[in-house]
Amino acid sequence: MSFQPTLDYARQMDAQDPLRFFRDQYLFPQHQGHNCLYFCGNSLGLQPKQARACIETELQRWQELGVEGHFEGELPWTQYHKALAPASAHIVGAQEDEVIVMNTLSVNLHLLMVSFYRPDAQRFKIIMEAGAFPSDQYAIETQVRWHGYDPAEAIVEVAPRPGEMLLHTEDILATIEQHGSQTALVLFAGLNYYTGQVYDMPAITKAGHAAGAYVGFDLAHAAGNVPLHLHDWGVDFAVWCTYKYINSGPGALGGVFIHTNHGYNKDLPRFAGWWGHNEERRFLMEKGFDPIPGAAGWQLSNAPILAFAPMKASHDLFMQATMPALRAKSEHLTAYLEYLIDLLNAERPRFSIITPRDPEQRGAQLSILTGPEGKALFDYLAKNGVICDWREHNLPGEKEGKAGVIRVAPTPMYNSYEDVWNLVNLFDLFPGVSI
Numbered sequence: 001m002s003f004q005p006t007l008d009y010a011r012q013m014d015a016q017d018p019l020r021f022f023r024d025q026y027l028f029p030q031h032q033g034h035n036c037l038y039f040c041g042n043s044l045g046l047q048p049k050q051a052r053a054c055i056e057t058e059l060q061r062w063q064e065l066g067v068e069g070h071f072e073g074e075l076p077w078t079q080y081h082k083a084l085a086p087a088s089a090h091i092v093g094a095q096e097d098e099v100i101v102m103n104t105l106s107v108n109l110h111l112l113m114v115s116f117y118r119p120d121a122q123r124f125k126i127i128m129e130a131g132a133f134p135s136d137q138y139a140i141e142t143q144v145r146w147h148g149y150d151p152a153e154a155i156v157e158v159a160p161r162p163g164e165m166l167l168h169t170e171d172i173l174a175t176i177e178q179h180g181s182q183t184a185l186v187l188f189a190g191l192n193y194y195t196g197q198v199y200d201m202p203a204i205t206k207a208g209h210a211a212g213a214y215v216g217f218d219l220a221h222a223a224g225n226v227p228l229h230l231h232d233w234g235v236d237f238a239v240w241c242t243y244k245y246i247n248s249g250p251g252a253l254g255g256v257f258i259h260t261n262h263g264y265n266k267d268l269p270r271f272a273g274w275w276g277h278n279e280e281r282r283f284l285m286e287k288g289f290d291p292i293p294g295a296a297g298w299q300l301s302n303a304p305i306l307a308f309a310p311m312k313a314s315h316d317l318f319m320q321a322t323m324p325a326l327r328a329k330s331e332h333l334t335a336y337l338e339y340l341i342d343l344l345n346a347e348r349p350r351f352s353i354i355t356p357r358d359p360e361q362r363g364a365q366l367s368i369l370t371g372p373e374g375k376a377l378f379d380y381l382a383k384n385g386v387i388c389d390w391r392e393h394n395l396p397g398e399k400e401g402k403a404g405v406i407r408v409a410p411t412p413m414y415n416s417y418e419d420v421w422n423l424v425n426l427f428d429l430f431p432g433v434s435i
């Protein structure tokens with residue numbers, strides 16, 4: 001890709017961007033009367049302007065209809081989850097009967113491990129990435145203990161090679177092969193939250209299945225960000241949250257994928273509730289759980305409509321924009337950020353990008369490792385209206401490090417090339433001596 005480092009060029013790219021109108025569908029936090037430079041869509045996506053109206057519609061229906069809102073109107077509450085299936089399916093590459101929105105990510109991870117982590121004396125291991133998001137680590141550790149196994153024996157972590165930060169696919173596959181006959185479950189992130197690395201999900205799935213294990217993915221940072229084809233890849237199950245790239249609001253509900261290979265298997269163990277029961281017979285309040293075929297059969301409680309509503313606003317925008325178009329812009333926009341940072345570094349080396357250089361192995365996010373003035377740079381950015389993310393990362397020999405990783409996610413849905421240019425310009429203007 002050939003880029004130019006000027007503001008004019010960035011503005012020209014914005015003028016040609018077929019998705020440029022979507023920016024105006026979102027509300028940006030303000031800084032001194034202007035939109036913030038918001039690069040935190042990997043943590044909490046921005047509010048779609050229509051979210052408020054969607055919530056108000058349901059408040060109004062509640063006011064006017066009371067309990068009848070469950071059954072009356074264009075979109076009765078008992079049917080609302082079905083309106084969320086098309087976009088969920090589009091985003092993760094699934095059939096509509098393979099997805100359901102319910103609960104939140106960590107809860108869903110536990111619920112799906114009930115179905116897909118069923119260890120016995122022969123197969124009890126879980127293979128995962130080292131340095132996984134803490135909630136995933138805690139969920140996996142406590143599941144292992146709950147089944148009476150020792151996490152030190154049962155959890156096999158694939159770690160980067162000494163001195164490196166990313167995983168090699170061949171190391172992941174070799175670990176799966178090595179522990180294969182004892183492995184019950186292979187459970188990886190789709191995209192590592194810290195490094196921004198996308199794992200080779202089809203290859204991991206294939207290797208896990210060849211070993212006779214189930215394969216699941218936590219797609220918190222992948223859903224709405226990178227291309228996913230869960231059905232075609234044959235992934236057994238996946239979970240994700242919708243407040244990151246899917247812009248559905250703080251603490252928004254989680255998404256679940258269960259492959260049709262399993263979704264119609266009524267004998268698969270699960271923790272059940274009345275909302276997963278045969279829809280025609282749900283209100284007969286009779287004995288004997290009869291699951292709805294597909295992922296919907298894993299629902300427990302009646303659905304939180306006021307939390308569904310902002311997701312619907314977000315989903316409408318995803319269906320209009322479409323994942324292929326978002327991905328095309330995302331690759332280009334992130335490459336532009338990388339290009340501008342590389343130019344700065346060429347003048348005077350200041351940062352290293354730990355996210356993979358290969359666009360196929362990353363999404364929107366770049367994780368930028370700074371030197372000891374990193375925290376001062378981050379504070380300078382914040383003072384100048386940038387919202388991004390800081391994680392301390394002590395350099396070797398440093399006790400109380402001020403070095404760290406700045407994670408920035410140029411989100412194709414609402415970030416512009418001009419945003420990216422302005423961000424890197426602030427990096428350049430930072431008065432620190434050696435970052």
Ligand SMILES: *Cc1c(COP(=O)(O)O)cnc(C)c1O
Binds near residue numbers: 189
């Ligand atoms: C964001 C994130 C979570 C958060 O879990 P919640 O249950 O939604 O709080 C879990 N796992 C990963 C990998 C994440 O990135």
